[in-house]
Structure formats: C-alpha cells, structure tokens
Amino acid sequence: MISTPTVSSDEPAITGNRVELQLLTTLKCNLRCGYCSLAVGEVLRSQKHAIYTAEQLEAFIRKHLADREVYFTLYGGEPTLNTGFILELMERFPNCRFNMQTNGTLLHRVPDKVLARLSNVMISVDGGEEITDSYRGKGIYRRVLGNAAAVRAKTFGTLTARVTWWGGETTFEELDELTRSFDYVYFQFAQGVGAHTPESVAKKKAVLAKLVAKFFASDALYPVVPVMGTVRNKVAPWRINELSAGLTQCRVSTNLLNVMPDGKIYPCPDMLYSKELLQGDIVGNWVKKSPLQPHPDMPCRQCVAYHYCRGNCMKNLHLAYVKNDANWRTQVTEPTCELIRFLGEEVDRHDPGGWYARAPLPVRNRLVNAEVYEFCEVMP
Ligand code: SF4
Ligand code: SF4
Structure with missing residues (x-):
C-alpha cells in the first residue's frame, strides 16, 4: 500500500539529481485546438509573456537547485511566440539542455541560434x-511536417511527433508514417470525456497490437516512445528509479516544475487551474515537494501493470481517486489503464527479454538510454 502523502516544507522539493523546468514562456497561442488542456479553468491566454526576469530565475536555481542538473522545456501557449525570452535564457544558462514543445506552425520563424x-x-x-x-x-x-523537414538541418537535436490520440479513427499506418518524418513518435491517450468509448478502445487496441508487432519484427529500434518505454521498463527496470525515483514517469511527483508566466510553480501543466496544487514561486523564491503524490485510494500498487507503468498520469489518478470524479474515472482513467495493461500484455507476448538479448549493442543502448525519455511522459 502506498503511504499517505505528507508534504511538509522540510522535505526536499526535488527527488533525484536533475530537474526539468518547464517554462510556460507565454500563454498566448496562434491556434485554437478543440481539446486544449489549458482551456480548462481558462488558463490559456489568462497571462501573456513571462513577467519574472532571467535574473530571478537564476536566483531561484542558485538557491534551490544548485546541486542538480537543470534542463528546460520551453512550453506555452506557443513558445515560438516569445523567442526573445528564449534567447535570453539560452545566453544566461549556456550549459543547460533545452527542449521545446510547439505546435510547429511557426518553426520557420525561430532563429537559427x-x-x-x-x-x-x-x-x-x-x-x-x-x-x-x-x-x-x-x-x-x-x-507542420514541412516546417519539421525545413528545420532538420538547423538543429542537432531530435524531432519528436507528439500525438494526442483521441478517437478510434487513428490508424497504425498514420502513426507508422510519422516515424518516417520524425526521430521519435510519442503518443498520449487523450484526456477527455468521450475519447475512449468501448468501440474506440477496441480500435486503439488493434493499432497498439500492430505497433508492438512492428517493434519486435526488426532488430533496429522502432522509435515509438510508449512501446520503447514499456520494453525498456521490462528489460531495464532500474531506469525508472534513476529517472523518476520509481514514481510516475512524467516526473510530476519528483522532478518536474511547471512555471507559469507570473512565476507561480505547479506540478502538472494540465492542472494549472488548481490553486491548491501551488508548489512554489520564482518571484517569491520558494518551492516545496510536489503535492501530486501516490494516494492509498489509487489502485496502482495492486495493478499488474505497475512494474512498467508506475502510475502513468497522476492527474488522471488524482481526479479519479482523490477528487472522486466518477465521470473522469470511468471515461478517462479506467479506459486508459485498460489500454496500458493491454500494451504490456502485447509486449510480453513477444518475449522482450529475448529480443533485447539478440539486439545489437547500439540498439540496446538507445532503448535504455535515449534522451527522449526525459522530454516526454514515457507512458501514454
Ligand atoms: S495501469 Fe492504471 S492502475 Fe495500473 S499502474 Fe498504471 S495508472 Fe495505475
Ligand atoms: S502525464 Fe498527467 S500528471 Fe503527468 S504531466 Fe501529463 S497530465 Fe500531468
């Protein structure tokens, strides 16, 4: 049984040796996607550009994160609408890694440097x-695909397609096609009521089965992150402990800080509307441990998927089992868990240990150590 969380100010704010600072550099966006999670609680467009300064951010890092590796995810809104702030950050933190989460429509306007x-x-x-x-x-x-191809030669980094998998219409062929344009494909099951009807879940399972079959059909690495992550967690389970202390692999319980443009810090970028989850403040220069922790009422420790899933999405679990939102539990959390368990069963059917033993060393190394795991949620 997971112990009841006790979050006190003298507990370390960050678990582990590195921390992802996910900066919502602006809440403005040039698109209006139908399901945007920031629209919940009217977070989107509620603030414009970051109002804390790079000096304040540096003072915060010096005080709270000095002994850790800090890496940045540039997030929004749409981060390419605030490239001036990004350049300032890159100059002030020349040794840090940067990841960007973008809708891709304005990539052609991002400065080469x-x-x-x-x-x-x-x-x-x-x-x-x-x-x-x-x-x-x-x-x-x-x-977006044209922009991705155009910036390919200008970046040393990887390009990852981030797919929100909504209804049952998405096909294996569509996801497979993305592996030709991107270095990695990450998909996350949509977090919205109505996304996972029984019919839609059945169709998603059929696609998952094909993705897993393609992964094991080759001794090259098929770069679909949730499949890679599931295999990795089965053949190299210690990586979960190294990267997220054995807890959820989006890092929301351990080493992810989401910074709003006004400097307020929250654990989950999808729950910025929940003031009770306030975790810190860049301007006030304080931070505490994430309040989004495992709870005794969550079913994870009794779940057959726990060894590779580790509580997938704490937002889904929190809404379902702490806030007791029955609608969310039955229409989002439980269908998602069913799909995660199915994914694990499919992987097991293909003998992941045997595949790993036969895989060439570069493939084994990439499966276990790929940097992309630090930039996305690993599980769908
Ligand atoms: S599948 Fe669901 S219940 Fe099982 S460990 Fe993952 S989040 Fe928890
Ligand atoms: S996976 Fe869930 S808990 Fe984690 S950051 Fe995403 S929405 Fe939040």
Missing part, C-alpha cells in the same frame, strides 16, 4: 492529416 541549441523539439499533431486538420485547422498537418 535557438534551433542549434535545442536537444529536442516536440511537435504536436493528432495522428494523420485529416484528424490533425480537423482539430487544428485546415492545412496544419502539411505545414
């Missing part, structure tokens, strides 16, 4: 062209 400093660019799509354009606007899919 920013692109050259990015370790990874997460570019949002929703699957194939038709689905992406239906959520994001006509022509967006092609524009």
Whole structure:
C-alpha cells in the first residue's frame, strides 16, 4: 500500500539529481485546438509573456537547485511566440539542455541560434492529416511536417511527433508514417470525456497490437516512445528509479516544475487551474515537494501493470481517486489503464527479454538510454 502523502516544507522539493523546468514562456497561442488542456479553468491566454526576469530565475536555481542538473522545456501557449525570452535564457544558462514543445506552425520563424541549441523539439499533431486538420485547422498537418523537414538541418537535436490520440479513427499506418518524418513518435491517450468509448478502445487496441508487432519484427529500434518505454521498463527496470525515483514517469511527483508566466510553480501543466496544487514561486523564491503524490485510494500498487507503468498520469489518478470524479474515472482513467495493461500484455507476448538479448549493442543502448525519455511522459 502506498503511504499517505505528507508534504511538509522540510522535505526536499526535488527527488533525484536533475530537474526539468518547464517554462510556460507565454500563454498566448496562434491556434485554437478543440481539446486544449489549458482551456480548462481558462488558463490559456489568462497571462501573456513571462513577467519574472532571467535574473530571478537564476536566483531561484542558485538557491534551490544548485546541486542538480537543470534542463528546460520551453512550453506555452506557443513558445515560438516569445523567442526573445528564449534567447535570453539560452545566453544566461549556456550549459543547460533545452527542449521545446510547439505546435510547429511557426518553426520557420525561430532563429537559427535557438534551433542549434535545442536537444529536442516536440511537435504536436493528432495522428494523420485529416484528424490533425480537423482539430487544428485546415492545412496544419502539411505545414507542420514541412516546417519539421525545413528545420532538420538547423538543429542537432531530435524531432519528436507528439500525438494526442483521441478517437478510434487513428490508424497504425498514420502513426507508422510519422516515424518516417520524425526521430521519435510519442503518443498520449487523450484526456477527455468521450475519447475512449468501448468501440474506440477496441480500435486503439488493434493499432497498439500492430505497433508492438512492428517493434519486435526488426532488430533496429522502432522509435515509438510508449512501446520503447514499456520494453525498456521490462528489460531495464532500474531506469525508472534513476529517472523518476520509481514514481510516475512524467516526473510530476519528483522532478518536474511547471512555471507559469507570473512565476507561480505547479506540478502538472494540465492542472494549472488548481490553486491548491501551488508548489512554489520564482518571484517569491520558494518551492516545496510536489503535492501530486501516490494516494492509498489509487489502485496502482495492486495493478499488474505497475512494474512498467508506475502510475502513468497522476492527474488522471488524482481526479479519479482523490477528487472522486466518477465521470473522469470511468471515461478517462479506467479506459486508459485498460489500454496500458493491454500494451504490456502485447509486449510480453513477444518475449522482450529475448529480443533485447539478440539486439545489437547500439540498439540496446538507445532503448535504455535515449534522451527522449526525459522530454516526454514515457507512458501514454
Ligand atoms: S495501469 Fe492504471 S492502475 Fe495500473 S499502474 Fe498504471 S495508472 Fe495505475
Ligand atoms: S502525464 Fe498527467 S500528471 Fe503527468 S504531466 Fe501529463 S497530465 Fe500531468
């Protein structure tokens, strides 16, 4: 049984040796995606650009994170709408790694010296062209893929497609196609009521089965992160402890700080509306341990998937089992857990240990140590 969380100010704010500072550099966005999580609680556009200074951020890091590796994820809103602040950060923190999460539509306007400093660019799509354009606007899919191809030569980092997997229409072929344009494909099951009807879950399982089959059909690395992550967690389980102290692999309980433009810090970028989760403040120069922790009422420790899942999404679990939102539990959390368990069963059917034993050393190394795991949530 997971112990009841006791969050007190004398507990270390960060667990582990590194911390991801996810900076919402602006809450402005040039798109209006139908399901944007920041629209909940009217967070999107509620603040404009970051109002704390780079000096205040440096003072915060010096006081609270001095003995850790700090890396940045540039987030929004749409971070490419505030490249001036990004350049300032890159100059002030020349030794830090930078990751960017973008809708990809304005990548062509990002200065070359920013692109050259990015370790990874997460570019949002929703699957194939038709689905992406239906959520994001006509022509967006092609524009984004064109922009990704155009910046490829200007960055040393990896390009990762970040797919929100909504209904049952997304096909294996659409996800597979993205592996040709991107270094990695990360998908996350949509967190919205109505996304996971029984019919939609059945269709998603059929696609998952094909993704897993393709992963094991080759001794090259098929770069679909949740499949890679599931295999990694089964053949190299110690990596979960190294990267997120054995807790949720989005780092929200251990080493992820989301900084709003006004400097307020929250654990989860999807729950910025929840003032009770306030975790710190750049301007006030304080931070405490994440309040989003495992809770005795969450079913994870009794779950067969726990050894590789580790509580997937604390937001989903918190809403379902702490806030007791029955609608969320039955329509989002439980179907997502069903899909995660299915993913693990499919992986087990292909003997991941045997595959790993046969894999060439560079493939084994990439499966276990790929940097991309530090920039996304690992589990879907
Ligand atoms: S599948 Fe669901 S219940 Fe099981 S460990 Fe993951 S989040 Fe917890
Ligand atoms: S996976 Fe869930 S808890 Fe983690 S950052 Fe994303 S929405 Fe928040």
